[in-house]
Amino acid sequence: MSKQKIFLTGATGFIGGAVLWRLLSHKDAKDFSFKVLVRSSEKAKLLCDKFGVEAVVGSLADLDKLEKFSEEADYVFAIADVDDLKAAQAVVKGLKNKFDKTGQKGILIHTSGTGVLADQAAGLYTGEKVYNDANPDDIESLPLTQVHRPVDVAVIDAGKAGYAKTYIICPSTIYGVVSNPLVDAGIQNPHSIQIPQIIRAGIDRGQGGMVGLGENLWPNVWVDDVADLYIVLFDRIRADPEGTPNGREGYYFGASGEHSLYDVCKKIAEVLAQKGKGQSAEPTTFTQADLDKYFDGSAYLGSNSRCIAERSLSIGWKPKKSTPDFLASIEPEVTALLIRDAGKGYIPRADGGKSKD
Known part of the structure; x- marks a missing residue:
């Protein structure tokens, strides 16, 4: 065959x-x-x-x-x-x-x-x-x-x-x-885009940040x-x-969980403060200059995107993790990025979710 x-x-x-x-x-x-x-x-x-x-x-x-x-x-x-x-x-x-x-x-x-x-x-x-x-x-x-x-x-x-x-x-x-x-083997990129963008922006500005008040909700x-x-x-x-x-x-x-932007950015700010990379454990609102520098001027991360994965679950998908696991993943993500970007002078830019070679 x-x-x-x-x-x-x-x-x-x-x-x-x-x-x-x-x-x-x-x-x-x-x-x-x-x-x-x-x-x-x-x-x-x-x-x-x-x-x-x-x-x-x-x-x-x-x-x-x-x-x-x-x-x-x-x-x-x-x-x-x-x-x-x-x-x-x-x-x-x-x-x-x-x-x-x-x-x-x-x-x-x-x-x-x-x-x-x-x-x-x-x-x-x-x-x-x-x-x-x-x-x-x-x-x-x-x-x-x-x-x-x-x-x-x-x-x-x-x-x-x-x-x-x-x-x-x-x-x-x-x-x-x-x-x-x-x-x-050095073939695959092990990191996502969205959360590392926010982390790197916080590292570069010396303070964890968020879009607006962070009251929007997204699935994870x-x-x-x-x-x-x-x-x-x-x-x-x-x-x-x-x-x-x-x-x-x-x-x-x-989608297997839902989070507010504030909760995510609060956790990032806390971890950055603990590691001496942020001034406060409370996230501050990104200015327009911040959005221009780190996110191509877009407030997209402050949008709501809410959904139910009924059809995915109906075909037998059984996700193992949800929002508490997401929040718990932020500290090791920050640690990994600090190691990965050390000495690179990295300034994050939004890239529209494009896969990287």
Whole structure:
């Protein structure tokens, strides 16, 4: 029997590497062949030599490669830049080519984020709207001006057109430091983006900070839990391709707890003060100059993004950690970043959640 072909983007990133490792160590891994796209020739060689992964040097700007590799694959895991519309269009074009030539529907598991649900609270109030991943009508009411939404729609339209089966996983605030052989080999980034941004901003300004009053709420998820969601969905699709909700019904939220920005920033400020990197254990509001310096001028971290992961749980996802674990993870995250950034003169910048090589 021929092997199932898996094409994955974002293999060296925080989420993508965690998912790739789970696929490599899957009980059926011998039945899979893997192809990934990475920017680093050094990491490509390591992936090939140490892990038996066909790694092609390139980026999301190489639309011809995205199209070709997606056409060749049985399963596509898109886990890189969630807002690159041209890249997403190249992937779905490859899936259409596959269907036109073979009549077979490729499977696309695309990564978005619960940022698509975000409002403009700027940390000043708690939002009341709560979205449910089992309610596609509610999600479809979101305007195209929402972050991630244009790419989500392109993916969903491919499913509606009938030439692919599409699924969208929406991670929330992801926390934790990844530990696996890909990290040990220097291939995968072990750190998230959102919380380290806030920590690094606090270190640089000498005081933990927050957006507005920090009264906004966001969901959270442990990195290992959200990586498990990809595999739970993958296995469910393999076992029941017709019965697994896809297309407009194919949203899967990665959320297992909820936190206020204030509680997170309070914990960061406390840890920084304890380590002599902050003046006070009470977070202060970021000024506009702070937002410009550390977050590209955006108050996005002060938005509300509230959701229920009903559909994710319905397919058998069982997250192990929640908000208390998230808050407890902040101290070791601060410690790890202080060690990692020592001597680098690091000034954080928002990068829109792009996977890094």
